[in-house]
Every structure is written in structure tokens, then in C-alpha cells.
Amino acid sequence: MPATETASAGAPGATTERFYSEALRDALRLEMQRDPRILVMGEDIAEHGGAFQVTAGLLAEFGPDRIRQTPISEIGIVGAGVGAALTGLRPVVELMYIDFSGLAIDQIVNQAAQNRFMFGGQARVPLVVRTQGGSGRGNAAQHSKSLEAWFTHVAGLKVVMPATPADAKGLLTAAIRDDDPVMFIEHKLLYRTKGPVPDGEYVVPLGKADMKREGSDLTIVTWSREVLFALEAAAKLAAEGVDAEVIDLRTLVPLDRAAILSSVRKTRRLLVVHEAIKRGGYGGEIAALVAEEAFDDLDAPPRRLAGVETPIPYAAHLERGVIPQVEDIVRVAKELVG
Amino acid sequence: MPATETASAGAPGATTERFYSEALRDALRLEMQRDPRILVMGEDIAEHGGAFQVTAGLLAEFGPDRIRQTPISEIGIVGAGVGAALTGLRPVVELMYIDFSGLAIDQIVNQAAQNRFMFGGQARVPLVVRTQGGSGRGNAAQHSKSLEAWFTHVAGLKVVMPATPADAKGLLTAAIRDDDPVMFIEHKLLYRTKGPVPDGEYVVPLGKADMKREGSDLTIVTWSREVLFALEAAAKLAAEGVDAEVIDLRTLVPLDRAAILSSVRKTRRLLVVHEAIKRGGYGGEIAALVAEEAFDDLDAPPRRLAGVETPIPYAAHLERGVIPQVEDIVRVAKELVG
């Protein structure tokens, strides 16, 4: 895998404005063209093109064997992905909502993540499980959760959560090429966001955070859709004289500890923001890490801003209130530096 | 539910030395005698008395309808427990190993934990899922995990992890009487530990931590089997002049924040110890909480001592090495106060 971010095809460095969903499709298409062992499996991914249109058009290009639409059998298809990965394919299995991942988690955790170790290193499990989480579409409590923390707590799994179209493409490419099982978690409200995406082959290595905004007054560590909120908040904060650094983790496992710690050592203040409920969330890991490793560098207690500890409600005005919004980030950031 | 710990039957205050497994059985038996709506379901729980003998003898006393042995159908039986709880029973479902909980987690998380909220408060789900985790018996990676963190990260669930026989009895009684779904997580190496257990009805309210040892130099926050290790470590530390306070959380959700914070404010040092792997573990939640709420009261960075980020290995000497042992706690505690 290329060690750095590269855009190798066509005009070097050329980019195209694309939706996040298109960027993902671009990664799938290029990788499938490159490697016949890649197979995409999932519910509703063929004629319908996937619940969020990521695989739209791929059926026509790759046919029903490689864009393999499945019955509603989550553990069956993820388990088939594990078996296929163990025997030489590189399957990409789509779980339509991360809320359904519980139905398949046994195969992800007890099999995919552990096979290599349990077998004394005999196995590789190049399986990507693509899924999406998050609230904001009125889908209520069984279609809106943010469950990445579960997967970070599993030895043997990698966990990726891109926030931008370019990262979506580069990280999905890296995930597909990776020989370990990867939970690749998208966000339902990012699919229709747009941004410049490098043309041709593009790899963003796993395990590297991205400083999406440089700043000096506090470090905001975040991921997925909250990156966009944090950047908006940072713009507002700048207008009020607060200079926030925004670190997009991109990959939760492996965690880019160095990026977090060096930023916090510079800004001396940490705010972790995520959409998942706070209790037991991955924000605890980040805040604890910083408290342990950079205690003396902190000028204020670390802060977490996260989802309210409730199932996600249906009504739009309630739904909006249970995850951190831009104004919440602004408020807490100001408290933190104030 | 009685608001305080009570031992109400027979001679007030009388206790009997019992194994942890017996204490659990005692709670089940007394509650089943009291309330005909309690039903126990699970694999291998009847003639065999459960994988760890918790239900031994109960078949004879309550018959096969109330000690209902099931086929190997984890999501089926937990889901049946949800349905039974919604319609008036108080089921106690046993999942033999927490490693298998992934097979049933969809019903726990998407249904049991959320029904009340999703239905606008119409429902109560008095379901107890009894299970056990932890390593130390050479059962390897699919029978040794510590997965409590997953369940703490679910709004609507309570999570209980008793360390002593008395707490096992009192907390199981409270869990059964509770109208919310409770993950009741035992430890496979605690079943054969012994201690005084109050006779007769005994309730330990959920959400109350227990100071298992008072001390002034540092606070060790821990739960389940590591409580025993922490107490042993504290005894050794005392011999070396270090006075550790040991807080047994007992209930992870609701979390007794006050107990943690007041102890840390006194000792000014925090060590969180758990058997689960560190990354994404509940130790992050505790350390983050303390860093956020008691930052200025700390004389040293908070520390987490937790499982190594690996699937649990089989060989005994390797297995021992991947979870915190007494000597590890002693070492880190000394670093922390040193």
C-alpha cells in the first residue's frame, strides 16, 4: 500500500467535485477493476444501488456475481464474507445501517477479528464491512445510532470513519487493500455532501488523523459528521477571537495518538466531540489518553461533548437536540478557553 | 425496592459463608418463591444446573416450565425474554458466555433497551440477562472476553458486575425487581470464591458503588474479579506504606459518580483497573469523568491499567499475561504515588 496520499491516475493532482457517495463508489469501482477478487455483497445494492446509492451503476458494470445482492440475512452474509476472505477473496459487505450490525457482530468479533490470532497467525481476513450510522433523518431509534465505540473495543478490528468525500475515497481504497478486517463506518447525512476528490487511484493510509484546521487556542478532536460541525464552529469561534485546531481522526483504530498529543501539547486544551452517546463512547478513550499522557500540558480539564444518553427520538426538533450541534461546540469551546 | 441494603429474613443480620454461585442461586430461589412471574431461561440450565452451577437444584424445586432449558438459539431466547417481559413476566435469561452475547445483542439493544422510549413510555421491560465473562480458564478467545463496555454504551440498559458473593445476591435481587432491562455480568473465576452472604431477602440497590477498602493515598476504581486483585494489591501496598482506597463500582450503569469523585478528591490520585482491553474500555469513561470533573484535585495524571489489546490466548502462561495481575496493580500504584 502506498505509504502516503497519492492521486496517481490521469493528470497528477487533478480533482473533481464529487458527492461522498460518489467518492465511495469511485473507490469501489477502481478497486474492483484492479482486483477481480473483490466482491461486494449486501442488501438492496443491485438494481436499487444501495440504500444511499453508493453502489448505483455498479451492477451494470460488474454484474450480479460481483455486486451480489443478498436476502436479509446479516449474520449469514457477513459470515460468508469472513469465509470468502479466509479463502482468497477480498469481500466488501454492506450492512445497511450500523444499528443492524448487532445481528452480525458475532461473525465480526468472534471470527473475523480473532481468526488470525486464534490460528497462530495462519490467517488473513481482508474483509471490509461497510455500514453507516448517525441520526438526522427522522429514522428514529433503530436506524440512527452511532456505535463505533463497540468496534474500537475489539482487538483485531480496524475502525474507519471518513468525514469528507476525499477521505471517503482514499480510506475505502486503503481499507479494501488492507489485510485485516475493517469496519468502515459512513454517515447517512454525509452522502450528499460534496468536495474535491482526487481522480484515479487515491489512498489515504489507515491510522493517520488529519488536521482539518490549524489553530492555537484549543484542540477539537472529532470524526465523521461532527467534523463538519466542528469546522463550522471553528469559523464562528475565529470571528470571536478563538482559534480552534480541528483534528479529524478519520481512523479510530489504529488511533493516531501522536497527532492528538502533539496538538494538545500545543493548544493546551482538549475538546472531544462525537455524535454517539457520551457514556462508554470513544470520547472517553481520547480524553483519558490525553489526561494520562499530557496531563501537565493541559491548562484546563479535558471536555467531551457528545450525544445525549437517550435512544434517538423521531420528531425532528427532538432529534436535533440529542446530538452536538454547531452552537453547542461554540459554547463549550468558549467555556473551555474562557 | 428497599432503598438500603437489608437482610430481612431469619435472624436479622445473620450471614452464611457461601460461594458466589450459591449466592446467585439463593437470590434466584428467593425471588422465584416470592414472584411466580419470574421465569429462568437458558441453555444447559436444567439437569446440568448451568455451565457454572448457578441454577443447580432449581429444576427440582420449580419444574421445567420455570427453569426452562432452551435450544442453542441466543437471539430467539433473549427475544422471547423481551416479549415475555413486555407482557407481564419477569424473565431472567442466561447467556452462557458474554462472548455469545453478540448473537443476541440486537434484541438487547434495539428492542429491550429502547422499547420503553420508542413507545413513548408505554412499556416496561423487566428483563435480566445473566451472563459471565473474563479469562483465566484456558477457554481462549471466544470464551474469555470482557465486553461490559458495549452494554454501558446503550441508552436504556443497566449494567451490573458483582465482585463478591454478598453483592452477587443483593444485586441480582435488585436486578430482578428492577423494571428496566439489566445486563448482569458475572465472572467465571468468581463462582468458586466464598464470602459471607446475608440470609433471607437481601437487596443491594443498583447504582451504588461500594468502598471495599478505605485509604488515603490513591483511589483504585475497579469491578468484577479485579476487585479481588485490587484488594490483594492494597494489602501489599499497605505493607509498603501506600494506603489505597478501593472502590468497587458494582453497577457500571447507573454509575455512582459521586462515590468516585469524592474518593478522588480525597486521595488526589486515580487508578482504574479492569480486565477488558484498554482501548474503548469503560476505564476510559471513568478516567475521562475524573479528568473532567476533578482535574484540579488531581496530583497526578489518572491511570488506567487494563487488558492487553489482544484476543485472549489459550496457553496458561500467555493468558495470565494479558490481564492485570496483583503485581501489576502494585507496580502501577507505586508509580502513581511515587
Add this chain to the structure above:
Amino acid sequence: MIIDRATALDLYRVMRRIRRFEQRSTTLFGENKIWGTIHSYAGEEAIAAGVCAHLRDDDWITSTHRGHGHCIAKRADLGKMYAELLGRETGYCRGRGGSMHIADTSKGNLGANGIVGGGIPIATGAALTARQLGTDQVAVSFFGDGAANEGTFHESLNLAAIWKLPVIYVCENNQYAESLPVGKAFATDDIASRAVGYGMPGVNVDARDVRLVYAVAGEAIALARAGGGPTLIVAEAYRHEGHYYGDPQHYRAKEEIEVWRATFDPIINARAWLTSDGVATEAEIDGVDREVDEETEAAIVWAETGPIASPITPEEIYASY
């Protein structure tokens, strides 16, 4: 099974109520008054109506993401249903649940469900309650053809069979699971044959004619009430609308939909036999239609005037904390 006039008209009324509910939900969605997703039950009305006609208020059902029909057939209040879709405090779930989670526990409706197959074990557990308490209540689980390929289907049917639980599994084969036609999801065209492997009766029924559903369900429910154990009913139907509001339906041809709608409509079918068998006149049936349309509009008005959902309080998440 002979159906008396009152029952026959009631079956018609319930089906018509469901159809109208779905039509108006669709327009309300189009007006951006409903949030999230809705799934229309149009075309499948005979299943909910025919089955629930045999149920008492203390019998239980579990429903699906396509749950409005089951809810209505189990005698829910239309106003509270619309209020839920509109995110009102007066809705069944106080605006917390929306279409995919409407429940009415006072009528034994244990909820729509956003998890395909999620209700199957829950109904099984409700039947276990009846068994443990020695009552003659029954539970019915409605689910789709797609759900029949979930593990929950398998584990639950086996549990019910070995324990002879009073539960009826009603598989609504509407020919599709989202974009997947049943022909690609099963290597058999007899879904009911799965019952054999569990040791329970399995029966197919054409859900174009509510009388057939009513008859088959009546037998299964009587059997369950009498302690005879579970039955799997596979009801053949056709989903008239897209999977969800807005579904572009790339996976089926317009002509297919037109043909099926014309030939497979339990409401048209019922009107035909009601009149030809002399149960009711066209005018009487038109009267039912009018009443249904009026009560529907009244329900919408009531729902729209309800207060928006109130802020979340901790007791909704935990009974005690």
C-alpha cells in the same frame, strides 16, 4: 368458515380504513408534514384484517416497519396514529417513535419494528407469557417474506414448536423485500414448507380474498388457543406501492405493477363478493367508504392540532435510575 354480515362488513371497513390511512399518509408525507420514512401497506390489507378479526384486545401482535395496517386492524385510534407520524405529543409514542415504532400496548400491539424479523421472537415471548400464566391468550407475529430469511425466524419458530406456544406466524409475502424479488431470495416457491422442518403446520393463503385469510387464521388461532401450538401462515399478496415513500422502483416494471394492482386488490375483491353474495349493496359499501374517509379526515385534523412532542425526560428512558 361462514362469515356473518357484520363480520364481513367489518372486514371490509378495516381494509378500507387501512387503505385510506395509507393514501392520506402519502399525501401528508408529500406535504412534508411527515418526517423519516413510511412504508405503505396498500394491497396487503386482507392479511391484517383477516387475522386480527379473530383477536381480542388482550391478544398480542408484533408488527413491522410496514405496520400501519396491523395497528389499525388491532383497533388503534387513527388520530393517535397520525399524531405520531406528525411528531405530536398526542401520538401513540409521543412523537418519539414515528411510523416504525407505533405501539399500542393497551390493545396488545407490541409495536411496529424497524428491525426486519425483530418482532418474531418478541411475539414468541408474548405467547410464552400466556403459557406460563395459563391464559388462553394468543400472539400473532406479522412479518415479511424478507424476514423469513432472518435467523430470528428460524430460532423463534423452533422454540414455539417445541414448547407448543400459542403463537401464529404470519408471513406476508408481498413478492419483494425492498428491491429483492422473492424468486431471488428463496430457492423454493413454497415458503410455508419451512414449517415442516419445525414440526408445525404450514399453510398458504391467497390474500386477495379476505375471506380466505379469515378462514385460515381462524383455524390457526383456535388451534393455538386450545393449546395446539403454533402455525405458520404464508399469505400471498402484492405490494401496490414502492417499498417506501419515494422509492424509484428500478427493480420492477411499471406494467407489472399495473397488472397486479388491477388483479390483486383485496378491497375491490371484497366489494365484488359483498355485492354478488348479497351481503351488502353498492350503496351500503359506498356508505362505509364515506364513513371511513370522514373519520380519517377527522383523525388528521385532531392530530394536526395536537401539541408538538415535549422534551425528553429521563423516566422515558429508564423506569427508574
Add this chain to the structure above:
Amino acid sequence: MIIDRATALDLYRVMRRIRRFEQRSTTLFGENKIWGTIHSYAGEEAIAAGVCAHLRDDDWITSTHRGHGHCIAKRADLGKMYAELLGRETGYCRGRGGSMHIADTSKGNLGANGIVGGGIPIATGAALTARQLGTDQVAVSFFGDGAANEGTFHESLNLAAIWKLPVIYVCENNQYAESLPVGKAFATDDIASRAVGYGMPGVNVDARDVRLVYAVAGEAIALARAGGGPTLIVAEAYRHEGHYYGDPQHYRAKEEIEVWRATFDPIINARAWLTSDGVATEAEIDGVDREVDEETEAAIVWAETGPIASPITPEEIYASY
């Protein structure tokens, strides 16, 4: 199916090797040299032997917690197996896995499995690999009667049926799932009848006679190799030992065990037909026994002299990090 002399003797040898392996594992466990849990395959040898005799090294199997037999039948090295049980670096899993995770990917053994039913989807996925790559490889999933009530069984068999995958599902009905007798776990006594509901062939076989297993498996595997899709084979057997080493077996009577052991033993059975059909003399068979016992002892010696498992390194957990 006519079995030639070499095959017949090989079937016997494999069964005898499995039996001996289990006997010696038991004594080693009793000597506290083995840690954790072991599950004896004694009594069920004909299944692994009869099925795997048709497999090539590039065919795959998935196995179970009761996996020693499958592993041996798939031509694993006995020394490496014992070394694994003994927690040695020289074991198949370098002491990381133990009995419940022995895998030998070089021979297509995708591992024992501690999750009941966990291997079923994995074998299905291996068969998918063969299908995608257009090879004539097949996959076999071994699992117990208990596993047939897990959701993974259901979902996997359906997938294999609709995709006509080259996979054979071998349900080893040894009459118990831990303490639960099959009679309490199924409301049918024909587990193979479940195949009907998936649209695949289902067949029962008496696993007392390895020739029957060999014949049935041969047909199913040939069908799968030829692109004819999956088969469910239910092999009837009896578990001679407790569920695990140390099982007090409160759930079955001593007499029951004695009767079955005497009447249901594929090794005694094979000895009988080998001699009565004139395939081999008693002396020749004794010779096989002796060879097996010797190779077993040699394997144990080799295993016991291996170094203990080395410290864990990161590359074992992640291929790259």
C-alpha cells in the same frame, strides 16, 4: 458405492486415529497437561472419516468445538495437534488457540470453532470463493444437532441454496447438545426435512457404518463439484463421552450410555465388515491399530518436547498496524 480395499482400510485407520487421539487427549487432560476444555469425538468418527475421504487438500472444511476428528480426517499432523493442546509454540496455533481453535489452512481446515453454528456461514463463504473463482473446490461445514437451531444455520443454508454454492452441510446428530437431548430441541425427528424449506436435498445417514456415510457424502460432494449446489446431510450418531472432559452427565443414564456404546461404535462396526467381507484379516486390522497407537505416542512425545508458546507479538493480531 463400491469401496476398494485401500479406501476401506484408510477409512478404518482414520477412525481409529481419531479414537486414539481422543483417548490420549483424555489421559493428558487427566494429567493436567491440557488446559481449558476438550470435547471428545469418540463415537462419531465415521462422519469425519466418511466425508473427508472425498476431499482434496484444497477443499475446505469448517469444524466445531468438537473438532479433533474433522482435523484428523482432513489429514492434520497429530504432533502439531497435541502440541496445540499442550500450549506449545509448535502447535497449529502456536498455543494461542487450544482445542477449540485448531486450524490448518494448508489443508483447507478453516478451524474448529467455539461458537456453536459459527462455522456454517464461513463454509458458505468458502464455497462462494470457489464459485467466484470458477474452481471445482467444495466446502464442508460440520456442526452439531444443537447448531441446527442457530440462526446461522438458517441464513447460510438459504444463501447456499439460492446461489447453488458448492457446500455440504453435515449435521452431526449425536443426540445431545450439552445436556439437552434432541427430543427436547426439535419438534420433528427428521432434521433433514429442513432442507425442503431451503430448496436443497436433505438426507439422513446412519453414522454407525462409515460405508454409508462415505456413500452419501460422495454423492453430495460430486453434486456440489459439478455445480449442482448444496446438500444437507444429517448423520445419526451417539456421543460416547460426556459433552466435555469432566461432564458429570446428570442428564443421561449410565445404562443408556452403555447400551449405545455397545451397539453404536463405527470402529467395531468397521472391524466387523472389514473381516466378514474379506477386506482385511483381524491380524491386518490389529496391525493398523498398532501403527496408529505408535504414531500417536510418537506425536505426543514430539509435542511434549516442543517449546512453550512464545510471547504474543502485534503482527499476530493485525497483519499490519
